[in-house]
Structure formats: C-alpha cells, structure tokens
Amino acid sequence: MRYDAIIAETTGIRGHGDELIEAYTARPLDPGPHPGMIVIHHMPGYDRESKEITRRFATMGYAAICPNLYTREAPDAEPDDAAATARAQGGVPDERFVGDARGAAAWLRSLANATGAVGAIGFCSGGRQAVLAGIDVDLQATVDCYGAFVVGTPPEGFPLQVSPLADRVPELGAPLLGLFGNDDSYPSPDQVDELEKILQEHGKTYEFHRYDGAGHAFFSVDRPSYRPEAAVDGWRKIADFLARHLVTDVVGSN
Amino acid sequence: MCTYSTEKVALERSSGKTREGWQAMSEATVYYDHPVHAPDAHTVNIDFLGGTPGSRVAVELSLESARELLKALEVTVERAQFH
Numbered sequence: 001m002r003y004d005a006i007i008a009e010t011t012g013i014r015g016h017g018d019e020l021i022e023a024y025t026a027r028p029l030d031p032g033p034h035p036g037m038i039v040i041h042h043m044p045g046y047d048r049e050s051k052e053i054t055r056r057f058a059t060m061g062y063a064a065i066c067p068n069l070y071t072r073e074a075p076d077a078e079p080d081d082a083a084a085t086a087r088a089q090g091g092v093p094d095e096r097f098v099g100d101a102r103g104a105a106a107w108l109r110s111l112a113n114a115t116g117a118v119g120a121i122g123f124c125s126g127g128r129q130a131v132l133a134g135i136d137v138d139l140q141a142t143v144d145c146y147g148a149f150v151v152g153t154p155p156e157g158f159p160l161q162v163s164p165l166a167d168r169v170p171e172l173g174a175p176l177l178g179l180f181g182n183d184d185s186y187p188s189p190d191q192v193d194e195l196e197k198i199l200q201e202h203g204k205t206y207e208f209h210r211y212d213g214a215g216h217a218f219f220s221v222d223r224p225s226y227r228p229e230a231a232v233d234g235w236r237k238i239a240d241f242l243a244r245h246l247v248t249d250v251v252g253s254n
Numbered sequence: 255m256c257t258y259s260t261e262k263v264a265l266e267r268s269s270g271k272t273r274e275g276w277q278a279m280s281e282a283t284v285y286y287d288h289p290v291h292a293p294d295a296h297t298v299n300i301d302f303l304g305g306t307p308g309s310r311v312a313v314e315l316s317l318e319s320a321r322e323l324l325k326a327l328e329v330t331v332e333r334a335q336f337h
Contacts, residue, residue: 044288074307080290085307087260088283223288224295 016099036108
C-alpha cells in the first residue's frame, strides 16, 4: 500500500512590495524532499477549479501554491466578484504579478523539505504570466496553457494592462512547455507558430503540443470547452515535462 | 477564446439591488467571455459595480438574449424622450 496524503490550506505569503497576499497551498505529506510548483490562476480568478489543480500537483509529488493575484483589489471577496473587480480595474499589472510570483517561489524554497527546484503553470491569462515568470523569476520549468498575447497585439482600445512579450522571449530562462488548442483564436495557431519561431531562433528549450478539435480552456472540466482527450494527454505531457526538469535534473545543472 | 475585451461605462445617478440591498452603481463593464454560471461557452456579461467587490450586480446573457435586450433598451430610451 502506498501512502497517499496531502495537506491543503490557505496561507499568507509576501508578494510584490513585501505585501501580504492570500495563497492556497497543497503539499504531499510524505517527507520528500519535494520540488515546488506555482499555479497561476486563470482570469476568472482564485476559484475552486484553481484550488483543485493545486491539490492535483500535490498528489503528483509537488509542493504547490496558488497565489490569489486579486487579493489587493478584492480581499475576501467571492472569486467571481474579485475577477469582475480586477477586470474593471484593468487586470493585474505585470510588475506586481512578477513580485507575487517571486514571493511564491521564495515561499516554496523556504519549506524544510524543498529540493529548491520550482516550476510554474498558468491557464488562460495565467498562461502568458507563466511565460513572464519564466523570464523574470528563477524557475526550472514553466507551462503555458493557451495564454493569449504572449505574441500578437491586443486590439485597439484594449482596457487590460497586457502587452505582448515577444521582445522579451529571448530572456526566457526556464524550459517552456506550451499546450494549445487549434480552434483557439487567442492565441491563434498563427500566434503559436510565431512564438515557436522566436523560441527556435534563440535556441530555447521548449516543447509545444497542439490539439485538434480543442479550443481555449480545454482543461476546464466544468465548462463546455472541456475536451477530455486533449486534457488527458495534456496532463500526461505536463507530468512528463515536470519530471524531467524539476525532478530528474539536479538544481543548478539545468 | 478569452477575448479580455471589455467596454466600460461610467454610471451617474444609477442604482442596483445587490445581495446587501440597494446601492449606488458607479460603473458598468460589458464583455463577451466565459460565463461563471450560464450554460454557453461564451456569453455577453454585464457587471454593474458599486463601492465594493461584493456589491456587484451581474448578468450573463446568451448572444441572442443580449441582442433582444439591446433592442429593448433602444426602444425604451427612444420612448423616454416623449415622457
């Protein structure tokens, strides 16, 4: 019999500007040591589904943490109200996100049974932020699930504070896994091609998987966009990628 | 698709009934994106926002319902000038 147990709880971490922000953590209860994973929630916020994903990483052997990126706009609000407030205020500024992600990485590395290796994964708007974290945060792996505006230009009059990251991709330090649906418009298959070309030109370690018959948010089990075949294969690809970059590789040798 | 595309409207002398009762509404955001509750992949969402995140009046409309509502708003606003 294999011992299978995790602890999952809310905690406070120091984020951008040393401010206290809310986060949800899930960790295996075996002694470890464990690599860490930062779960970057989608635009609908720090919700039940994001917490479920965080627990899933704990069952996979990672100490996981999901910072509530909307803590400042809407402390203690319900996730949908918090997301609506954040949207009305223009979304999460990149600089603040990076500060929060650095705080999450530092928190994971401070755990007594941490290996020191830390990865990130983000969905939807969090996909773009996962790439940004791979540039600006000390990470050993990062996973972009259908993040829009990594390349491509937001339409005129666009109210959210997102800008393309194409010119910063050369600074990407973390190996990147990208998972995309071929029926998605944001990012479109052309934009995925464009990002892949930049990664190739700069000799980055990456792997992309693209799924036919899937669009945006194909991992979302409780939405009509859910595509079980793509999602099941995608989770397999995530497990394999993280095992190679966060578990097999010794920290410092990446 | 996550469009992020959002129209914002400042509201004056407007109110909404929230879970905490009637409150002044200062802003509306309108966007076509994933709903929280409605059964379509994308809906026209309207948030009427007051002073705090919890004082929100939210609706998620199917595209067809949003078109009907738009017509009704136009007719109503047009008629109002004769009152």
